Structure formats: C-alpha cells, structure tokens
C-alpha cells in the first residue's frame with residue numbers, strides 16, 4: 001500500500017495553498033449548509049476568499065430548487081451578498097441548458113419526474129413540460145389485476161422529446177411506467193439530474209433516498225442510459241467552463257462526498273478537498289485508497305470550511321496530524337466532525 005497523499009488543511013496551512021488557486025467550487029449540502037441550517041464558520045471562509053479576490057462557485061447536486069431560490073437561502077443563512085444566482089450551478093440549470101442546446105424543438109415536450117427547481121429552470125428557457133406532481137395509481141388502475149397491463153399516456157409519444165428524471169417525492173410505479181414507455185422511442189432524450197444515492201439530513205439514523213434510486217429504476221425499466229448532468233459527470237464541468245474562464249489546475253473543488261465531489265474534481269483535473277462536516281470521513285479516504293479508487297482520494301481534507309480561517313471558535317484547536325500518520329492505525333481526527341452522517345461507501 002503506497003502512502004496516502006492527502007494533506008490536512010487548517011487555518012495555518014490553508015493560506016499557503018491560496019496563491020495557487022484562483023477559483024473555489026463549493027458543494028452546498030454538508031459544506032455550506034446542512035438541511036436548513038448554516039454550517040458554522042462557512043460564511044466566514046467565503047468572505048475571506050472573496051476579499052482575496054477569488055472566484056467562488058457553488059455547485060450542488062440538488063435540483064429540488066432553482067438557482068434563484070438557493071441564492072435566497074444563501075443570503076438568509078448569512079452568506080456574502082456577492083454570492084447570488086449567477087454564482088450557483090445546480091443540475092436543474094444544467095438539465096435545462098442541455099435540453100436547450102440539444103435542439104429540442106419548441107413543439108416537443110418534456111416528461112418530467114422532478115420538482116419545482118427543474119420547472120423554474122425549464123420555464124426560464126421556454127421549454128414545455130408535463131407530468132410533475134402526484135400521479136396516483138388509483139387514477140389508472142382498478143386493482144383487479146396485479147400488474148397494470150395498459151396505461152393511457154397523456155401525450156402522444158411523438159410529441160415527447162425528452163424524459164427528465166430527478167428527485168421527486170411523488171415518484172411511483174405509474175411515473176416509472178410512463179417514463180419507460182416514452183423512452184421506447186430512441187429519439188426521445190433521457191436526461192437525469194444526478195445519481196446521488198442518499199442525501200444528508202438532520203437525523204443520521206434515517207436513510208433519505210435521493211435521485212439515484214429513481215434514475216436507476218427508469219434506467220432498468222427502459223433499458224436506456226441517461227445523460228447524467230450532475231457531479232461527478234462532465235456536463236456540469238462543461239457548463240462551468242462555458243460560464244467562467246477557469247484554469248482547472250488553479251481551481252479547487254471542496255465537498256463532503258468522495259464519489260461525487262472529489263471524483264468530479266479529480267476526473268476534470270481540479271484540486272480537491274474533502275471536508276468532514278457532511279457525508280464522508282477519513283475512513284472513506286482510507287477505503288478508497290485500499291480499493292485503488294484514486295479518482296476518489298482528495299488532495300486535501302479539512303474538518304470543515306470554518307477551520308480554514310482564523311475565526312476563533314471554529315478554528316481547529318488541536319493539531320491534527322497528516323493522514324498518512326493516521327492510516328495504519330486508522331485513527332480518526334481528534335474532534336468529532338459536525339453532525340456526522342452514517343457511513344456509506346458506494347462505488348460506481
């Protein structure tokens with residue numbers, strides 16, 4: 001086993017790497033916020049970077065709300081007002097952009113399994129959609145047979161240009177069946193927001209399925225592979241490159257998941273930093289190392305964003321040693337990470 005090259009960052013070591021980085025891309029959930037609460041210390045780090053003239057981009061895999069709504073949330077949680085809608089990238093915006101650039105004609109509609117965030121972004125680009133919201137089984141089936149052998153589709157297959165799948169709490173068998181039937185037409189595009197298996201929440205004992213299981217169901221039922229736009233996939237990176245002039249080698253992706261945030265950064269030539277304030281922990285870095293998943297081993301790790309600036313109460317009080325020193329003994333950091341989540345290591 002070779003040495004893990006992941007370096008620990010804190011308020012003393014972080015300033016030393018600053019001159020090599022022009023652009024910081026932050027994941028949101030588990031990094032800037034946790035559910036509806038601000039991640040303590042994170043606004044101070046964002047302020048610090050803006051004062052240093054760095055470009056700040058927020059790249060979330062959450063498509064449930066539009067960029068405008070996330071912009072309001074950042075402001076409400078105390079983030080610098082300079083960070084607005086135009087600093088945010090989410091799969092909803094990338095899905096709309098992908099459909100727009102695919103040449104989806106005005107007369108074609110999108111069958112949408114997804115929520116308000118995608119609707120807002122599709123509205124922004126004038127793309128027609130249908131199917132969102134509840135679609136109860138009882139409206140389609142009398143319960144006399146176990147399977148549903150036929151289903152009336154509300155739109156003619158020829159009029160549906162794409163099926164978009166994201167997180168949707170009303171997801172059910174009817175939606176799955178409709179999506180699979182629209183996708184029978186090979187010319188119908190299949191676009192997915194993201195494939196995160198779960199999302200973090202305030203109760204670490206509750207598993208909260210994200211869009212991944214829904215996308216997986218449509219994939220299997222339709223036999224089609226979607227274009228997945230969210231992290232770690234390339235459409236999100238290309239979208240960022242179209243909007244900002246970034247030099248990947250001078251850009252750092254900071255997130256709380258190794259299989260989305262870190263992989264996204266490593267796959268696209270960015271520097272990467274895992275913060276331990278959300279999903280994945282030091283043990284996951286060690287697991288990735290043992291499984292030779294170098295695409296999911298970050299260049300750096302830190303307790304949380306607040307620990308990267310001298311903000312008093314949020315600064316790391318104890319010296320943490322380099323990860324390599326921890327590796328053999330598998331010692332975790334001296335302090336418990338903020339609101340730890342259940343460990344799940346899933347390899348794509």
Ligand SMILES: [Mg+2]
Pocket residue numbers: 027028029030031255256257278
């Ligand atoms: Mg996250």
